[in-house]
Amino acid sequence: MPRKPGITDEYIIRMYKSGLPYKKMVQITGLSDRAIRNVLYKHNIEMNREQSSGQPRKHKVNENFFKSWSHEMAWVLGLLITDGTISQNSIVFSQKDTKILRLIAKFMNADETIYEPTGSRTTSILVINSKTIVKDLESFGIFANKSLNVPFPEVPNEYLPSFVRGIIDGDGWVQKTGYVMNVTTGSKQFAEKLLEIFKSWQLRCEITIEKTKNNKPIYRVWVKGKNDLPKLAKIIYTNIVNDNYVDYKRLRMQVHSNQIKNT
Incomplete structure (x- = not known):
């Protein structure tokens, strides 16, 4: 499986250390999970068992963020519904303007794990790992692969x-x-x-x-x-x-x- 243009060993190591699960790293890099591990082995990076099994490493985030309404929460939810990605364990925001991604991280008290554009991807992304947040989003009717059937949530x-x-x-x-x-x-x-x-x-x-x-x-x-x-x-x-x-x-x-x- 060929590595996508612009994906360096250093970039792979940064993604791994940020806690990004292998499944997401495979999508971003174009490499297999074995090839990603080989890069980490080559640079003597200590492996995390949970992350290797596909579970994202725990990072700081306010897991109650979507449990109660605020103007900050409403704005972030609007961004996520229209221009975000939801998986089983994480949410990903994509924006050309990194100011927006930094504000999202600030409002959610989240680690600022922002990846710059690379290869064919022209936007920066912010990755937030939390099963709890993904579960809260489901209470709004917002699930993975949401684009064709996403409901308009009941917003006060x-x-x-x-x-x-x-x-x-x-x-x-x-x-x-x-x-x-x-x-x-x-x-x-x-x-x-x-x-x-x-x-x-x-x-x-x-x-x-x-x-x-x-x-x-x-x-x-x-x-x-x-x-x-x-x-x-x-x-x-x-x-x-x-x-x-x-x-x-x-x-x-x-x-x-x-x-x-x-x-």
């Missing part, structure tokens, strides 16, 4: 703006000129609930449907209009903590903010 109204900001930061696209924004999802029920929320905020919005090469539906939830994007920005950029948002998306949504009256 107080925290909806922060949750929607996380959704947009995770998988939203905002036009440079500030006239349109959309969120893409493979889940029909998620798209319909998001549209319902935008309508309740009295925004001009709609859903469009496209098909993938495999003939699977993709739903895009749109907000359109030079007045509507600033209105959306006014709603979601409240209760911000430590600038927890993607900078350029906020700037694009607020391009026409001086043309909208306060409501």
Whole structure:
């Protein structure tokens, strides 16, 4: 099995020492678990039995983070649903902006295990190992391989703006000129609930449907209009903590903010 471009021995050792399980290391490196062990043996790295068996090494994290609502939790949950990965033992966040990953780690009191882009992967990732957190996410209906059937969780109204900001930061696209924004999802029920929320905020919005090469539906939830994007920005950029948002998306949504009256 060939090693992916950019994967060095040092990078493999860093991943192993961070506690990343072999299954994830195989996906990232392109190597078999035996080849990974050979790299570790070559550099006299002490082997961890639990990690070798596929169990992630324990790291610091607030395992109660998803048990109660806060604006920080709502934002992180929105990011995870749209742009994260869930496995049996861990959650992984992917972002080009490492500021976002550092904030997630800070809010969750987690070790800052961030991997830079390598090979064909163009984004940085944050890995958090916790079976407890994965179990808590299941109580929201969020499981591994979630993209096509993820539900829209029951978010208290107080925290909806922060949750929607996380959704947009995770998988939203905002036009440079500030006239349109959309969120893409493979889940029909998620798209319909998001549209319902935008309508309740009295925004001009709609859903469009496209098909993938495999003939699977993709739903895009749109907000359109030079007045509507600033209105959306006014709603979601409240209760911000430590600038927890993607900078350029906020700037694009607020391009026409001086043309909208306060409501």
